Amino acid sequence: MKQTDEQYRDLLLEIQQVDFVIIELNLYLNTHPHDHAAIAQYNEYVQRSMQLKKNFEAIYGPLTSFGYSYSPIPWKWKDAPWPWQV
Amino acid sequence: MHTFRKKYRVYASPCDPCPPMTRKTYETPPQLYMGFQPYGLPQYPPAEALCLGTLWPALYAPYQNPYKDKHGKGGGDA
Numbered sequence: 828m829k830q831t832d833e834q835y836r837d838l839l840l841e842i843q844q845v846d847f848v849i850i851e852l853n854l855y856l857n858t859h860p861h862d863h864a865a866i867a868q869y870n871e872y873v874q875r876s877m878q879l880k881k882n883f884e885a886i887y888g889p890l891t892s893f894g895y896s897y898s899p900i901p902w903k904w905k906d907a908p909w910p911w912q913v
Numbered sequence: 914m915h916t917f918r919k920k921y922r923v924y925a926s927p928c929d930p931c932p933p934m935t936r937k938t939y940e941t942p943p944q945l946y947m948g949f950q951p952y953g954l955p956q957y958p959p960a961e962a963l964c965l966g967t968l969w970p971a972l973y974a975p976y977q978n979p980y981k982d983k984h985g986k987g988g989g990d991a
Contacts, residue, residue, distance in 0.1 A: 844959040851968035855950065862952050 838883050839913055842890075845876045917941060917974060942974040 852869040859865060880890055888903035889896035890910055898904060918938045925933030944950075954969045962968045 844963045847963040848959045848968060851962065855968075859950070859952065864953060 835887060836913060838879070838886075839910060842876065842879045842883060845872055845879060848872050849876060918977065918979060938979040940974070940976070943972050947971065 849869065849872050852865055852872065856862065856865055856869060884890055884896055888906065889898050892904050917940065919941050920936050920938050922935060923933075923937055925935055950969075950972075954971050956962070956968050957965060957970060965973055967973050
């Protein structure tokens with residue numbers, strides 16, 4: 828992967844933004860377990876996050892390791908940059 | 914009263930070898946005044962929420978360095 832791949836960064840950023848909403852809603856729902864609208868929003872964002880990650884991994888390889896992501900052939904996990912190095 | 918930062922005066926000994934800090938400040942973020950967070954508060958869009966560190970405008974609390982003067986000088990960072 829080239830360092831200058833803008834799409835790589837854009838897609839990662841979008842995942843980060845959606846996952847942040849999930850974290851916030853998760854913490855909120857811990858104390859508000861009966862807020863149905865928030866639960867619906869949470870589930871919507873979970874679905875979006877899963878779609879974004881699936882799409883990202885199809886293009887750039889696994890986001891996580893140890894059984895949480897599929898790998899293409901050849902084994903791609905060892906290739907830099909890892910998501911947290913971007 | 915809802916302010917992000919409150920001040921208090923501290924005793925300064927006349928024998929203090931350093932220039933005394935007569936006022937100290939501390940953060941009072943908005944959740945202290947909110948009590949139980951109400952349902953259905955307005956939200957930031959995801960991109961903005963990530964940058965501001967909260968999903969809800971009512972809980973946004975920017976950190977301002979109390980040791981910087983109004984010209985942005987001092988405070989110990991580079």
